Amino acid sequence: MRWPRLTQNLQFSSKTVTHVCHFLTCRKMEDTNDNHKRQRRAPSTEAAEWCARWCLLPSTTTHRPASKVEWDNTKLKCFLPSEELDDEDFMRHLVNGTDVRRAAQFYPLIFDEPGPPASQNVWLRSLPFLRQLVQANENEKDGDVLAAYRSSSPEQRRLTGLGLRDLYFAATHNLLREEDKKLLEEVVNSVDEAAGCTQIQGMTVSFYPSANFKMLKFVEGLDTLLPQPGWTPYFAQVLDTPRLFAVFVDPAELSFHNFENIVPLDEWVEAELARRQPDNSPLLSLSLNGITQLRSDRDVWTAKLCGEDLATDLIHQISHLDLYVTPLNKTTRGGERFIFHSSLLSKAISDAVVASDLLSQFSACPSDFAFVNYVFRCNRFQPGDANFAAHRDTPYYDGARSQVSKYTLLIYLTSGSNKGGALQVDDARLTDMEEFTCVIFDQKYEHEGRPFVDTDKVFLRTELVFRDYGLAKNPEIASLFSEACYMTGQSVFNTTLDAYAHECFERANSLHWALQQKATQLAVYLCKQFQGFRFLTNGYNYWFSRRHHYSGTKLEEDDDDDDYLMDCALIAVLDYLNCKLDLDHRGKKKPFRALCQTKTLHLETPLSNSDDTFQLLLSQWQENDTSISPRDETSPLPHHPPPPKFIRLLDSDISSLFKQSPGPGTSTFTGRPNPWTDSDADSDSEDINDGCCPLHCWKTFDAWTSDDVREKYSFFCELTRKRLFGVPVLLLGRELVLNRGQVQIVGDKILFQHGAGETAQRFNFAACWGEMSPSVFVDVDREVPAPKLVVPPIVFHRYSHKYPHHGGNRSDSEGKSGHEKEMENGGGGGGQRGEGGIHFTLDFFRNDWMVQVDDTVTILVPVITNEVSESNLEETNDDDGDDGEYSGPFGRRVKEYLDEVGADWPEGSA
Structure with a gap:
């Protein structure tokens, strides 16, 4: 079955499938x-x-x-x-x-x-x-x-x-x-x-x-x-x-962290093995036989994957699952594929590799072999599909364990042929494939594939992973790979970027093997605007010009301060991760890139001089350029916008969230019947009317006037306050609000931090409440969006503008080191004035950081309520445990959150 990727005009295969209707x-x-x-x-x-x-x-x-x-x-x-x-x-x-x-x-x-x-x-x-x-x-x-x-x-x-x-x-x-x-x-x-x-x-x-x-x-x-x-x-x-x-x-919502859809299939494999071998331990047993080097001067081998019918049938069955989709890089390859994870299949093939003499034929040390990658790509091409264009495979890499893949393993699940080359690895060509033929080749080789002429071509792709403690670092690889991922995402808005993204991938993959592939495409940069912020990016580098303002009719520059630096860093992270925001406060979040105005620039020469970069950025907004295609901001770019700045989180912003008295939309007190008495009982005599607790005066008890409820409310407010002050960015109303206390500048790096601050004191309940807790009168008033951004430190450089060396003007670079002068002077010579700005480098692939983004996270804000459901009345106050303290509508929601993230209640807090 083929899952068509929907486009503006859906297209389906002209092939027909004959079904006998039973x-x-x-x-x-x-x-x-x-x-x-x-x-x-x-x-x-x-x-x-x-x-x-x-x-x-x-x-x-x-x-x-x-x-x-x-x-x-x-x-x-x-x-x-x-x-x-x-x-x-x-x-x-x-x-x-x-x-x-x-x-x-x-x-x-x-x-x-x-x-x-x-x-x-x-x-x-x-x-x-x-x-x-x-x-x-x-x-x-x-x-x-x-x-x-x-x-x-x-x-x-x-x-x-x-x-x-x-x-x-x-x-x-x-x-x-x-x-x-x-x-x-x-x-x-x-x-x-x-x-x-x-x-x-x-x-x-x-x-x-x-x-x-x-x-x-x-x-x-x-x-x-x-x-x-x-x-x-x-x-x-x-x-x-x-x-x-x-x-x-x-x-448009996708970014590098959710591009691919990896389906976990170990549970399926176990179920299939148990079904086929109900009385035996489910095992996969495979062997790799008939290993032959295709040519003595090429690191390309063929082999036959063998095993019992149980194992080979199961692998066949995987290829028949209804999971195929058209891949993102459809412009450079035909067919469809799905990606799955199976440690069981990985172990079976790894054992087959170790038991064979394949490793002894590699230039890599056999003892350094680690495993066959547990992520597999199942590809299917039908006759007439487009070729898989020449490319190099992206290696598996785990820096923490010094593991990297060095050889690709292809397992063909169908037989067929193509005289033009069913597979060509470098200049070695294979025209005929038999079922369960394996092809193993060095990942430094460029290769391409063609569909079979008469039958479907179905194969699995994985790689052989080795330990290598001597890997060198090349920052150009990180730059190209990050650029490729970013432009793949941007191709949703501009399909012409597909080819450029593909070339970036290929150049990065070549550099892994110290092979320099020449660029054939024009360099691509995107000029963007978001709420007055103008920036230039290629997905790895982000450039922001110095902030400008008008003094009368004269355009002047603001001093680059730390606040502006933090604002720009936040914009770069939101764009890179494509976080979703609800800026119109209508409950419908939109991906950040869809909220930006974007103009694509194609340059014959990549930007290498900071002076030229900032001049280019400034020129894009000096022109009243209507060719920029907005998504939501429909007005053309003004010549010079007002200096942008995000709101800073203040204590008053948080205090205003907590209601101190009933207001619009807040439940006020109304008399209520007593649920603990019969309807014909004389309930007037039951209320003590001193307002101490609902047990003694349920009909006249007003939660807003109760000291016990207010104490519990203050406790929950303090908990919420600490959570709000513990995140770097919030969305209050239609404004992004930056928490200055959770963003730090350390040397040439910016750190977005998360912390909840000190814990609150434990609350002591009034004894006369019986088995009811005051927390049942505290409900959730609203939820404040607080995107979770767990990212590595962001490297930045500030570049000052450049003054002439004559006319009595003194250079700002006096007294600076040579490196600082070069940065301040834009990295180039010349005496004329240049534009300064800020340059960020976002490299989230080069190290062992686990990059996380969750734009669905919200922080709960409590409110006192007089509308208490009967189920809440049954909640108890357990002085010996936490359940009573964390009961009620608000307490339950907070506890659910902590249980979900696997966190414990801080000692002395709720």
Whole structure:
């Protein structure tokens, strides 16, 4: 199956797949995880009710008892348990579209008819409705349909998205007619994107494709990650073990940390081995035989991967999983692939390598061999696909363990040939491949591949990893690799950057082996603007000009202070990591790069002089250049914007978050019935009316006037205050706020720090509260976004402007060291005045830092409330433990957060 990567015009393979339609009795699905097969039967000829395509629902009006639901398992995916498959009534409602509770486990359901008159579940996902929606969206002649769709509820629009989702997955199996394919291409631009979107793992995902959400990814255990549990049926399940679901993402949101989608398959391998060997220990046993060097002057070898049928069949089965997607670098290669992780397969192949004589033929020391990389790429090319352009593989590298890959290992899972060269490594060509042929070659070699002429070409790619304690460092590699990753992300907005990103990868990979590859593309730089900040970047270097302001009609420069330096560093990090921000405060976050105005500059010569760099940056904003294509900031660039500056976090900013009295939107006191007394009891005599606690005066107790509640509220406020002051950046309203105390300048480096400060004192409860805690009257008022940025120190240099050496003016460089003078003078000669600025280097790949970004993190703000649910009344105050102290709506949420991140409550705090 091929998952098409959605573009503005969807394209599907012209190849057709012939399926013999077998209608099946509704037993358990025959798949890779099921060892008893379904009984096949011919379709019934009696009258049938209406239902989805490829299904048959016999009528209950016949004289004989109702038959089983019948459906075609060559076209429909099924992950339903046997008890549901045997439930005739359940299956009837599923295939006729009236029940969507298991739409994730049984699809694609294509409805050619609008369904029963009273069934919106069918009509809103049917092909007739999708066609009407496309027509109405194109010419707006049928205003009623468009108006009805736009005014429909989110739940109703999700039903339309479900129909689109199933249409997409039917297309991936080549099950659609030409008119259906055309409908799919058109309807992706007609549906409401927001109806299917939710947030998981820092990404906005949708269960159906649309104009922007067009990249397919797979998420493990999505049903446990969804903030809306009722949404699980909408996301198509693609594997049972592990539980894997398909989602669609906006490529504009991706950055280097989430480009690739690596599927964990060890659990699947274990389940398959246990199923095939129920009475034995599940083991994979492989060997590498017939090792032959292709040419004596080339480090290229072929071999045969052998093993028991259990092992070879399992590897074959991996290649048949429905996980293929079109890769990001589609302009330089054809076919599709998926990436998976399996330490079990890695160990089996590693053992085969060690047991063979392959290592003895390498120039690398055999004893330095570590393992076969546990990350595999499964590639599939069909006849007629584009070639895989000449390239070098990016080596595996783990600096902490001094491990690096040196040889690529390809395992061909199908047989075939191409006289032009199914694989060419340097100048060594292989035209014919047999099943389980292995090709091993030095990663310094450039290689290219072509599809087989008559059959699918399927192969696994991994690499042999060695220990090497003598690796040298080359900063140019880090620069090129970082630039390649960054431009790959930017190619979402400008597809012409694909080729440039590919060349950067190739130049970096060549330098790993001390090979210098000449640049053939023009150097690319991006000039960007965000909220008045103007900067130039290539994804590794970030340049910011000196800050300017007007003095009357004269443009003057501000002194570069530490505050401006920190602001610029924050902008560079947000852009590099492509963090998502909700700047319009509407609950919809947008990736940082989509919030910037961007202009692409192509230069014949890469920038090498700081003077030229800052002059170029200044020239871009001196021109009123409307060629810059904005995403959200629509106004053209002014000649000279006001000096930008982020707000600094002050104590007053945090204090204003905590309400001291009931206000708009805050629950005020109203009398309430006593839940502990009978309705006919005389409750007036029960209230002591001294306001001490709700146990004694529930009807008249006002949480805002209670000293105990206010003490607990102050305790939670202090906890929140410390968390807010413990992060470097916050989003308050529509403003990014920088916390000066959590950003440090140390020498030539900037550090973004995280810390919670001192802990608060333990709270002592009043005894007369009985088993109730004052914390039940403290709820969550709001959540303040606080993006988590765990990044290595950021290196910077400040460059001063350059003055003439005549005319009585004194150089700012007097008394400075030679290196400082060169930096201040822009690194070049000449006497004319130059532009100064700040230069940052963001190298997050060269060292052992674990780079993390989580733009979904929020900090809770408490508020006193008089609206207490009955469940909260049952919470207890346990003086001997923490549960009572951390009870209540706010305390529970904070405890959930600490449990999630694996942190303990600080001693003496909540």
